[in-house]
Amino acid sequence: MTEHHTDTGQFDQETGKLGMWIFLLTELFLFGGLFLVYAVFRAKYSLDFHNAAQELNTFIGTLNTVFLLTSSMTVAMALTAIQKNSPRLALFLVFITILFAALFMVNKYFEWTHKFSLHIYPGSPVLKNLQKGELLFFGLYYMMTGLHALHVFIGMILLSINLVKIRKNVVNSGHYLLLENSALYWHLVDLIWIFLFPLLYLIT
Amino acid sequence: MTEPGHEAYVSYLKHEGKHKGILGWLLTTDHKRIGLLYFYAIIVFFFIAAILGMLMRIELIAPGQTIMGPQTYNGLFTIHGIIMIFVIVIPALPAVFGNFFLPILIGAKDVAFPRLNLFSFYLYIIGAVLGVLSQFMGSGPPDTGWTFYVPYSAQSSTNVIYALVAAFILGFSSILTGLNFIVTIHRMRAPGMGWFRMPLFPWSIYATAWIQVLATPIVGITLLMVIAERLLHIGFFDPALGGDPVLFQHLFWIYSHPAVYIMILPAMGIVTEIFPTFSQKPVFGYGAIAMSSIAIAFIGSFVWGHHMFTSGTSYASRWIFSFLTFIVAVPSAIKVFNWISTMYGGSVDLKPPLLYAISFIFLFMIGGFTGLTLGSLATNIQVHATSFVVAHFHYIIFGGMGFATFAGIHYWFPKMFGRMYNLKIANIAWGLNFFGFNILYFPQFIIGIQGMPRRYFDYLPQFQTAEVISTIGGFILFAGLILMLYNFIRAARKGEIAPANPWKGVTLEWQIPSPPPHENFDTIPEITTQPYLFGTSNKE
Numbered sequence: 001m002t003e004h005h006t007d008t009g010q011f012d013q014e015t016g017k018l019g020m021w022i023f024l025l026t027e028l029f030l031f032g033g034l035f036l037v038y039a040v041f042r043a044k045y046s047l048d049f050h051n052a053a054q055e056l057n058t059f060i061g062t063l064n065t066v067f068l069l070t071s072s073m074t075v076a077m078a079l080t081a082i083q084k085n086s087p088r089l090a091l092f093l094v095f096i097t098i099l100f101a102a103l104f105m106v107n108k109y110f111e112w113t114h115k116f117s118l119h120i121y122p123g124s125p126v127l128k129n130l131q132k133g134e135l136l137f138f139g140l141y142y143m144m145t146g147l148h149a150l151h152v153f154i155g156m157i158l159l160s161i162n163l164v165k166i167r168k169n170v171v172n173s174g175h176y177l178l179l180e181n182s183a184l185y186w187h188l189v190d191l192i193w194i195f196l197f198p199l200l201y202l203i204t
Numbered sequence: 205m206t207e208p209g210h211e212a213y214v215s216y217l218k219h220e221g222k223h224k225g226i227l228g229w230l231l232t233t234d235h236k237r238i239g240l241l242y243f244y245a246i247i248v249f250f251f252i253a254a255i256l257g258m259l260m261r262i263e264l265i266a267p268g269q270t271i272m273g274p275q276t277y278n279g280l281f282t283i284h285g286i287i288m289i290f291v292i293v294i295p296a297l298p299a300v301f302g303n304f305f306l307p308i309l310i311g312a313k314d315v316a317f318p319r320l321n322l323f324s325f326y327l328y329i330i331g332a333v334l335g336v337l338s339q340f341m342g343s344g345p346p347d348t349g350w351t352f353y354v355p356y357s358a359q360s361s362t363n364v365i366y367a368l369v370a371a372f373i374l375g376f377s378s379i380l381t382g383l384n385f386i387v388t389i390h391r392m393r394a395p396g397m398g399w400f401r402m403p404l405f406p407w408s409i410y411a412t413a414w415i416q417v418l419a420t421p422i423v424g425i426t427l428l429m430v431i432a433e434r435l436l437h438i439g440f441f442d443p444a445l446g447g448d449p450v451l452f453q454h455l456f457w458i459y460s461h462p463a464v465y466i467m468i469l470p471a472m473g474i475v476t477e478i479f480p481t482f483s484q485k486p487v488f489g490y491g492a493i494a495m496s497s498i499a500i501a502f503i504g505s506f507v508w509g510h511h512m513f514t515s516g517t518s519y520a521s522r523w524i525f526s527f528l529t530f531i532v533a534v535p536s537a538i539k540v541f542n543w544i545s546t547m548y549g550g551s552v553d554l555k556p557p558l559l560y561a562i563s564f565i566f567l568f569m570i571g572g573f574t575g576l577t578l579g580s581l582a583t584n585i586q587v588h589a590t591s592f593v594v595a596h597f598h599y600i601i602f603g604g605m606g607f608a609t610f611a612g613i614h615y616w617f618p619k620m621f622g623r624m625y626n627l628k629i630a631n632i633a634w635g636l637n638f639f640g641f642n643i644l645y646f647p648q649f650i651i652g653i654q655g656m657p658r659r660y661f662d663y664l665p666q667f668q669t670a671e672v673i674s675t676i677g678g679f680i681l682f683a684g685l686i687l688m689l690y691n692f693i694r695a696a697r698k699g700e701i702a703p704a705n706p707w708k709g710v711t712l713e714w715q716i717p718s719p720p721p722h723e724n725f726d727t728i729p730e731i732t733t734q735p736y737l738f739g740t741s742n743k744e
Contacts, residue, residue: 015316015391022383026421033425033455037440040451123437132446139438139445143429 013177020181024188027151031192034144038199041136048133053204055120056141060111061201064104065193071100072190075159075183082166085173091166094159094179097186101156108149144196151189158182215622219722233318236720238325239304240620246296247689249332253287254685256280261644261678264671267663277661278347279362283339285350286367290374291332293601294463297470298381298416299328301612302409304620306385308713309403311394311731313723316387324380331373338366349659351460354441354452358433365434372427375420378466382416385409394712396731400494403711403735404487407494408473411501415462415469419505423459426452450515457508465504467601468568469497471608472539475561478615479543481709482558483550486736489542496535503532513584522581529579536572540565555707556630560611563638567603571596574649589659592652595645603641610637610688617692618702622719625695633691636684643677711735 042049078093119126120138127135162179165171171179216236223231232238260280263270272280303321307314315321339345346367348357357364389410393402429440430452439445441452480487487493509517509525543565552558574596577583587593618624647670648656656667663671705714716724 012391015387018390019317019320019383019387022386022417026379026383026417029418029421030425033422033429036455037429037451040448044448122432122439135439135446139440142436143432143438143440147428 013180016177016181017184020184024184027188027192031144031147034140034147035195035199038140038144041133041140045131045133045136048131049137050204051131052134052137052141053200055115055138056201057111057114058201060107061197064107065197067100067104067107068190068193071097071104072187074100075186079176079179079183082171082176082179083173087166087169087172090179091163094162094166098156098159098163101152101159104152105149105156108145141200144200148189148192148196151192155182155186155189158185213717213721215717215719216722217622217719221722231322233314233322234722235303235307235315235318235321236620236724238321239300239302241325242295242299242303242328245329245332246292246300249287249291249336251685251689252336253284253292254682256284256287258678258682260284261675263661264663265675266671267665267668269662272661274661275344275347278659279339279345281659282346282349282367283335286335286338286346286371287332288601289350289463290371291328291335293467293605295328295374295378295381296609297467297474297605297612298378298385298409298412299325301405301474301616302381302385302412302470305616305713306388306406306409307392308716308720308724309406309711310389310392311397311712311725311729312388312392313725313728315384316391317384320380321384324377324384327373327377327380331370331377334366334373335370338363338370341366351456352427352430353456354430354433354447354449355443357430358442358445365431368427368431368434372424372431375424375427378416379420379424382413382420385413386417389413394728394731400491401731401734402494404476404490404493404497405470405473408469408476408497411497412466412469415466415501415505419459419462419466422455423463426455426459429455450512450517453512453515454508457511458505461508461511462501462505464597464600465500467605469500471564471605472497474608474612474615475543475564476539477709477711478557478561478611479546480550480736480738481615481707482553482555482561483547484553484708484738485546485550486734486738487542488545488548489538490734490736492538493542496538499535500532503528503535507532510579510584513581514588526579526581530576533572533576540569553707555614556627556634557611557615557707559631559634560607560614563634564604564607564611567599567607567641571599571604574599587652589657590652591648591656591658594658595648595652598645598648603645607637607641610634613692615707616713617695618706619713619718619720621696621699622702622717623695623699624702624706625691625699629687629691633684633688636680636687638684640677640679640681640684644674644681645677647671647673647677710738 074093075097078090078097081087081090081093115121121127122139122142127138130138159182162171162182165178216234219228219234221228221232221234229237229241232241259271260277263272263277303315342363344362346360346362346364348360348362348364348367352364352368352371357368389402389406429438432438433440433442433445433447437445439447441447441449443449476487476493507525507529509521510529513522513526543561574592578587578593578596614625614630651667651670652658654667656663656670702718704716704718707714712729713720715729
């Protein structure tokens with residue numbers, strides 16, 4: 001979002017970072033709306049939520065949490081690497097981060113297709129016969145993890161752009177705002193998952 | 205156009221950067237040019253929506269079907285609302301005057317992220333065009349009203365999706381504009397300009413920008429949920445899918461009530477610039493005005509429940525929201541007192557900008573007081589969803605924000621275009637606008653109390669007198685708007701060349717040539733005093 005350089009000469013790293021932080025704040029509020037809806041319905045239909053949550057595969061959820069947490073670490077290491085002027089190491093670490101993100105998505109794909117094969121998807125006849133709260137739970141499950149997956153995907157694109165820019169030496173030890181902001185974005189994606197995981201998979 | 209003393213002065217209108225001709229505008233990152241792009245787009249959309257409004261007024265000139273059936277009328281008030289609210293009123297002041305004057309007023313060469321600024325503009329255009337197209341494409345114009353209340357919006361067979369997507373994109377554009385302004389104000393003030401040496405228009409833009417950034421994502425996700433509900437049948441709000449319609453109303457108003465303050469705060473900021481200039485006197489209560497903007501932004505975020513007094517919310521939540529609603533009136537009143545005190549004892553010069561600014565106070569107060577009628581629980585039941593509400597919010601939005609916009613255009617026009625409009629025509633247009641406006645909307649208060657519902661294409665015969673008066677007022681107002689537009693177009697092409705400081709203003713925009721050069725300032729000014737000093741020797 002904020003990698004733009006201007007010709008006014010008044011632009012600096014701090015300005016770009018402040019912009020990114022405010023953008024992340026809006027992202028939190030975007031998901032916040034969904035968390036609010038989750039909270040309201042959980043309070044209203046706690047038993048249904050409890051039952052429905054047992055359908056979710058905690059193993060896959062945990063695995064994905066590990067992937068994302070590790071990738072957050074590698075992207076932070078990549079930033080340090082670029083600051084310490086070792087672009088090759090940074091390239092490698094960004095690549096690893098993208099790899100973890102891809103693993104996350106593959107996992108998510110299998111998780112969703114498994115649900116589909118059980119006819120648990122919005123508008124399915126099986127779902128319509130469930131309790132009201134279970135219906136809402138699966139609706140929220142798809143909406144929240146879907147929106148989150150979209151963010152993972154955008155993060156992968158951002159990180160891929162970084163790969164190219166590091167190779168071209170546009171992102172280097174002097175100018176690493178793009179990588180820093182992408183890393184901030186990636187931490188946000190991670191952070192939201194850290195809330196989604198217990199709310200959807202663990203609290204039963 | 206070269207002014208004496210500025211050898212290399214080229215105005216931003218004539219400046220040639222990387223791109224020439226029309227591309228120099230369409231791909232510009234100059235905040236002034238982007239402001240003008242918004243300005244032209246908003247004028248076009250405003251007249252589209254105003255014509256839709258006039259069609260509704262003509263329909264209501266007599267009971268029964270006059271020129272359109274009920275379904276057409278439903279489509280008209282929906283798209284009138286969507287265009288007016290999402291395309292014009294919410295973005296207009298930040299996007300036009302915020303873009304154009306915020307950087308100048310704080311002594312910066314541009315906003316913090318000029319390319320992001322251009323990106324916001326294109327998002328805006330995409331959203332706006334989609335909103336207008338939703339009227340003409342596919343399965344008929346959306347008929348849900350601009351509020352998209354579920355369950356109807358989840359079930360209506362019309363083009364609701366297009367309208368929802370349009371509102372979502374416009375919201376995104378609004379967020380990015382707000383983000384840009386916050387960073388600009390934090391990072392790019394001229395040396396020496398501490399927070400309390402900043403003029404008051406930037407203060408109001410700052411408060412507005414925070415609401416844009418914090419509240420808009422909520423409506424964004426809410427609209428996404430309605431889209432998911434319609435497309436994928438994921439239940440959130442539709443009871444048929446297990447959802448809760450009142451929850452939608454909460455989420456919608458959590459944004460859409462603060463959005464009212466996105467509209468009115470910059471309007472207040474504009475008139476706050478105008479009163480000192482046309483009284484030639486320092487603004488009264490600088491700190492109070494600055495802080496009341498922040499207070500309005502803050503308290504205004506906690507009053508959304510007053511839209512739902514008849515939705516079956518609990519008694520406790522109703523009286524709390526009612527109480528908080530009354531509290532918002534306090535900072536608003538502080539501002540009114542300060543504006544009037546600014547004029548008191550000054551050398552008041554009743555030029556068109558001040559005429560509009562004073563009308564703003566008058567109309568805003570009527571809108572504000574009737575807002576209290578709506579905010580108190582007992583009277584709300586009587587006037588809920590009647591034309592009283594319609595009159596109330598048109599007084600706030602059109603009488604308040606609209607007239608402040610006209611004030612701003614008249615105030616800054618000579619700076620933006622370097623030419624002066626005809627003052628006599630401007631005064632006549634003001635008369636038509638002001639009296640036309642009151643004739644149009646005041647009768648709606650009366651028949652609203654008597655029980656005329658809003659959003660009806662038909663009515664009982666006893667309301668006809670008032671409806672006819674309203675329609676006549678509508679025509680007068682429309683004539684005034686056309687005359688005002690004519691005056692500006694004429695002035696922009698062949699008006700007298702305006703001096704750099706026609707109103708003897710003291711803020712930074714009046715210290716640079718008209719129209720401003722490409723990067724505003726040859727050298728960034730050093731700020732050593734408060735704004736609005738007018739030659740008096742006030743110390744800090």
